[in-house]
Amino acid sequence: MNLASAVPQRRAPAGPKAEQRVRDILRVGREVFAERGYERATTTEIAQRLSISEATVFTYFRGKRELCMRVIQDWYDEIIAAIEADLPRQASVREQLEFIVLTHLRLFLIQGTGLCALVLSEGRTKGQDLGEGFVELQRRYTVPLMELLARGQEAGEVRRDIPLRLLRSLVFGPMEHMLWEVVITGRQIDVEASARDLVALLWPALQAPDQELQRLRQLRAQLQLVLAQA
Amino acid sequence: MNLASAVPQRRAPAGPKAEQRVRDILRVGREVFAERGYERATTTEIAQRLSISEATVFTYFRGKRELCMRVIQDWYDEIIAAIEADLPRQASVREQLEFIVLTHLRLFLIQGTGLCALVLSEGRTKGQDLGEGFVELQRRYTVPLMELLARGQEAGEVRRDIPLRLLRSLVFGPMEHMLWEVVITGRQIDVEASARDLVALLWPALQAPDQELQRLRQLRAQLQLVLAQA
Amino acid sequence: MNLASAVPQRRAPAGPKAEQRVRDILRVGREVFAERGYERATTTEIAQRLSISEATVFTYFRGKRELCMRVIQDWYDEIIAAIEADLPRQASVREQLEFIVLTHLRLFLIQGTGLCALVLSEGRTKGQDLGEGFVELQRRYTVPLMELLARGQEAGEVRRDIPLRLLRSLVFGPMEHMLWEVVITGRQIDVEASARDLVALLWPALQAPDQELQRLRQLRAQLQLVLAQA
Amino acid sequence: MNLASAVPQRRAPAGPKAEQRVRDILRVGREVFAERGYERATTTEIAQRLSISEATVFTYFRGKRELCMRVIQDWYDEIIAAIEADLPRQASVREQLEFIVLTHLRLFLIQGTGLCALVLSEGRTKGQDLGEGFVELQRRYTVPLMELLARGQEAGEVRRDIPLRLLRSLVFGPMEHMLWEVVITGRQIDVEASARDLVALLWPALQAPDQELQRLRQLRAQLQLVLAQA
DNA sequence: CATGAATGAGACTTCATTCAT
DNA sequence: AATGAATGAAGTCTCATTCAT
Numbered sequence: 010m011n012l013a014s015a016v017p018q019r020r021a022p023a024g025p026k027a028e029q030r031v032r033d034i035l036r037v038g039r040e041v042f043a044e045r046g047y048e049r050a051t052t053t054e055i056a057q058r059l060s061i062s063e064a065t066v067f068t069y070f071r072g073k074r075e076l077c078m079r080v081i082q083d084w085y086d087e088i089i090a091a092i093e094a095d096l097p098r099q100a101s102v103r104e105q106l107e108f109i110v111l112t113h114l115r116l117f118l119i120q121g122t123g124l125c126a127l128v129l130s131e132g133r134t135k136g137q138d139l140g141e142g143f144v145e146l147q148r149r150y151t152v153p154l155m156e157l158l159a160r161g162q163e164a165g166e167v168r169r170d171i172p173l174r175l176l177r178s179l180v181f182g183p184m185e186h187m188l189w190e191v192v193i194t195g196r197q198i199d200v201e202a203s204a205r206d207l208v209a210l211l212w213p214a215l216q217a218p219d220q221e222l223q224r225l226r227q228l229r230a231q232l233q234l235v236l237a238q239a
Numbered sequence: 240m241n242l243a244s245a246v247p248q249r250r251a252p253a254g255p256k257a258e259q260r261v262r263d264i265l266r267v268g269r270e271v272f273a274e275r276g277y278e279r280a281t282t283t284e285i286a287q288r289l290s291i292s293e294a295t296v297f298t299y300f301r302g303k304r305e306l307c308m309r310v311i312q313d314w315y316d317e318i319i320a321a322i323e324a325d326l327p328r329q330a331s332v333r334e335q336l337e338f339i340v341l342t343h344l345r346l347f348l349i350q351g352t353g354l355c356a357l358v359l360s361e362g363r364t365k366g367q368d369l370g371e372g373f374v375e376l377q378r379r380y381t382v383p384l385m386e387l388l389a390r391g392q393e394a395g396e397v398r399r400d401i402p403l404r405l406l407r408s409l410v411f412g413p414m415e416h417m418l419w420e421v422v423i424t425g426r427q428i429d430v431e432a433s434a435r436d437l438v439a440l441l442w443p444a445l446q447a448p449d450q451e452l453q454r455l456r457q458l459r460a461q462l463q464l465v466l467a468q469a
Numbered sequence: 470m471n472l473a474s475a476v477p478q479r480r481a482p483a484g485p486k487a488e489q490r491v492r493d494i495l496r497v498g499r500e501v502f503a504e505r506g507y508e509r510a511t512t513t514e515i516a517q518r519l520s521i522s523e524a525t526v527f528t529y530f531r532g533k534r535e536l537c538m539r540v541i542q543d544w545y546d547e548i549i550a551a552i553e554a555d556l557p558r559q560a561s562v563r564e565q566l567e568f569i570v571l572t573h574l575r576l577f578l579i580q581g582t583g584l585c586a587l588v589l590s591e592g593r594t595k596g597q598d599l600g601e602g603f604v605e606l607q608r609r610y611t612v613p614l615m616e617l618l619a620r621g622q623e624a625g626e627v628r629r630d631i632p633l634r635l636l637r638s639l640v641f642g643p644m645e646h647m648l649w650e651v652v653i654t655g656r657q658i659d660v661e662a663s664a665r666d667l668v669a670l671l672w673p674a675l676q677a678p679d680q681e682l683q684r685l686r687q688l689r690a691q692l693q694l695v696l697a698q699a
Numbered sequence: 700m701n702l703a704s705a706v707p708q709r710r711a712p713a714g715p716k717a718e719q720r721v722r723d724i725l726r727v728g729r730e731v732f733a734e735r736g737y738e739r740a741t742t743t744e745i746a747q748r749l750s751i752s753e754a755t756v757f758t759y760f761r762g763k764r765e766l767c768m769r770v771i772q773d774w775y776d777e778i779i780a781a782i783e784a785d786l787p788r789q790a791s792v793r794e795q796l797e798f799i800v801l802t803h804l805r806l807f808l809i810q811g812t813g814l815c816a817l818v819l820s821e822g823r824t825k826g827q828d829l830g831e832g833f834v835e836l837q838r839r840y841t842v843p844l845m846e847l848l849a850r851g852q853e854a855g856e857v858r859r860d861i862p863l864r865l866l867r868s869l870v871f872g873p874m875e876h877m878l879w880e881v882v883i884t885g886r887q888i889d890v891e892a893s894a895r896d897l898v899a900l901l902w903p904a905l906q907a908p909d910q911e912l913q914r915l916r917q918l919r920a921q922l923q924l925v926l927a928q929a
Numbered sequence: 930c931a932t933g934a935a936t937g938a939g940a941c942t943t944c945a946t947t948c949a950t
Numbered sequence: 951a952a953t954g955a956a957t958g959a960a961g962t963c964t965c966a967t968t969c970a971t
Contacts, residue, residue, distance in 0.1 A: 186412030590820030642876030
């Protein structure tokens, strides 16, 4: 394959009307991919919901795969933006953590369960159509939390003896698991209460190991020693 | 009025050779579904890897969906069996928890990452082909952990003020999240160390809150009292 | 709970070219279904005869069954239209009957023997794929004859003591039987002569029982009585 | 193709057990073909209803087609036998005709509607699997009626100016049409009454045309002449 | 003789994608 | 810029039939 003589791809149209089209397709594409997953989503359905021709979709996106990637990208950007916009940076690390968890849960549950599933599903199968850019997207998505945790470590509020990655899993893991339960069972939950509960559960694990407890343990040990010798 | 009595399906053969065939197809089916996910897996590929005709696959399984369900079921059964067989019931709840986590991680990472993804993916998309039996399978899969946590609660080692479901999410959540990181990034991890770390992180959150701390505080207070009187 | 909203079917195109395509497919579909019957007809063959892709067939018709139903419907419509257009309403009931029989025979023999067989066959097997709309189609097909017979009854030219349904069988039955003989044996027949012969045969059976004959019979009986007494 | 070196076909087994097998398969085959029609009948179903292996069916019959032909043949033989056994040869032609019609209707409706449909359907499609022997079977099936009509003609009770074939259509046609109505609509009918009605309708058409009427007219004319002269 | 087991051939159907207009 | 129309490629599934045991 002579890359220099690569077939020239038709460029997507430009202009203000075109931008609106792109936004429309992305919006509906998000709906459909969210509802059906990558494989079961069809370009037909996307086009029909917009009352446009299927061919038009391909005028603006090189193919199904590219469209789906853009959908996910946009969604990530929104979440990141939402968090960065309203994160109460003056509040305590714990409160900021609560905010992040709550915001995630909210965005997921309000409109994103399907997208969440999409990302999780498609990111995890070999031979997938979606593939290359995934790891990078995944990384960006956790940036706000990572930064918060880093700040927490610097401030001494979050333990330093555990790698950030592991702490991140400690937060996102239960969160996503909760979300799945919602998706699977269809049971409704109280988002804010759940966020609060979750952080309450997690916080002790994230904190620097309790100094008071350490000292008391030492004390007990010494006493036991003394008493044993008595 | 459906006067046409149901057309009878050809029964799957039942001899000893047949059992071997079923096992073969389930084995390879597991591989393919694991690698590709439900939609991207093809009966063609399964048959080819076994060097048998596609028709043979359909001789033993009514269809793709049934085969996939059986694959998942079998996998769940293996995991449950593995845990129940070797669970150190005499050991502490914490040690048993470590065993469960370790066993899960191991089975997932050794041969099951893809299946894990399969289950998680397919269970989470609307309009899926796999559908009805899924929630039930999901439930069976967490039985050993649920029982352990229940025993822990009875023994006073696990807090009672949080619903079991939430505690389950607290365990499975981070576990699965770790697994996904592995799948996505392809990075290898030290399974045993990870299991230990994870439980170390989780344990404080699962324990009866501050019981130890409460008792130590009492001890200190009494000692102080005694010393003051001495 | 079927949460998955129905997956939308691709609509058939609707332009002027599309109409031509639909007509082409219906035309060839008619041929193939006529020649082979429902089960033995294949979408492959229909596509091949038109030198188009099989997929194109499915662009215009949801599936084999729908196509076949449309084929039959169209054919019925043609027959009904042909009869209604040229039926000599001013002529005697008998002449109109002859016209209907002749028209049927003609349309059947010229291009429709196979379709006739198709309809008769598929309408008569349990567990058929074609099913729901069949009885209704069947009914529409006999409307012109039924109306004629009803008019004949009102005019006193057709006997009233036999249910219309039975009279209808009396007409269609032999007609179809003749047609089958043609199909089976392949023997050619003189359509017009056959129509004339058939109606000649049928007419006495349809007519109001002959009054002259009745009266004559009475006369004879009385005479015989008288002579016997003489 | 060198016919001389034709692959020797495995012969069907012989012996009393084998004959029973053949009868069983024919019996069930009749059921299945009758219920489903040729294409939709499966060797699987036939074998399953007998709790035997599919392969066994092929031990006794060369294939689906041969089995079906034998099924039809047997059925025809039964009907012919039933008619020939009980035909009241001493009774009038009309009574014999009534007997034949009644017997047909009965055998069809009791167990044979499906077979009737099978024969009619499969006999009428080109490219059919069943094919060669059909015309011959069809001929044998109408032998009793044909003979009766011939005798009727000789006896002067049935008109001679119409070909026998047409008269046969006149009888079988309405009969079959009635049967179809039953099959299609599922409506039950009074077999004996229907047979009587049908023959009542047909008889005038079969009779020598107006012979009676001719003679009566002559009689009246002569009487009038005599009376006028008196 | 009966059958367990396997399969070739082919059916219908779906869908992303292209291209002339 | 938009789309009507067409299709290649692929997928799931069915079934009559064969053959070694």
